[in-house]
Amino acid sequence: MSSRRFFAVALVVSLVLAGVASYYASSHPDGLEHVAEQTGFLHTAEDSATADSPLAGYQTSGVDDSRVSGGLAGVIGVVVMLLLSTGLFWLVRRREPHVDVADGDRENGENAENAENSENAQRSHRPGA
Numbered sequence: 001m002s003s004r005r006f007f008a009v010a011l012v013v014s015l016v017l018a019g020v021a022s023y024y025a026s027s028h029p030d031g032l033e034h035v036a037e038q039t040g041f042l043h044t045a046e047d048s049a050t051a052d053s054p055l056a057g058y059q060t061s062g063v064d065d066s067r068v069s070g071g072l073a074g075v076i077g078v079v080v081m082l083l084l085s086t087g088l089f090w091l092v093r094r095r096e097p098h099v100d101v102a103d104g105d106r107e108n109g110e111n112a113e114n115a116e117n118s119e120n121a122q123r124s125h126r127p128g129a
Contacts, residue, residue, distance in 0.1 A: 011082070018074030022058070023067045 028034070036042040054061045055073045063069035 011078075014078050015075055018078045019071040022070045022074040025058075025070075 033042065033045075036045065048056075050056055055076060058073050059066065059069040060072045060076070063072060
């Protein structure tokens with residue numbers, strides 16, 4: 001399987017999981033809320049600074065159907081993370097050094113000479129050489 005096909009399949013699986021499987025996620029509070037409720041300090045909790053954001057509470061604001069709202073929030077989250085990670089990868093990727101046309105012949109000659117020296121060094125270290 002080619003890497004392009006692998007990434008396409010992975011993207012489709014991620015989008016399907018985010019859009020469909022998110023509906024079946026537990027509606028029970030997460031671990032921290034559960035412990036806060038059991039120990040009696042849940043009432044001291046404050047809303048997050050992002051409580052009014054369009055995707056707060058794993059729902060999409062403006063969408064009335066909770067199933068569609070949660071699925072849409074999951075798909076938007078996958079797309080945003082894909083864009084951010086692709087952008088980060090693009091920024092830090094290893095780039096080929098820029099070679100001027102005038103310097104290209106000299107560098108190629110040096111590379112050929114280095115390769116020949118390396119090959120000669122390997123031959124001299126072989127048994128029976």
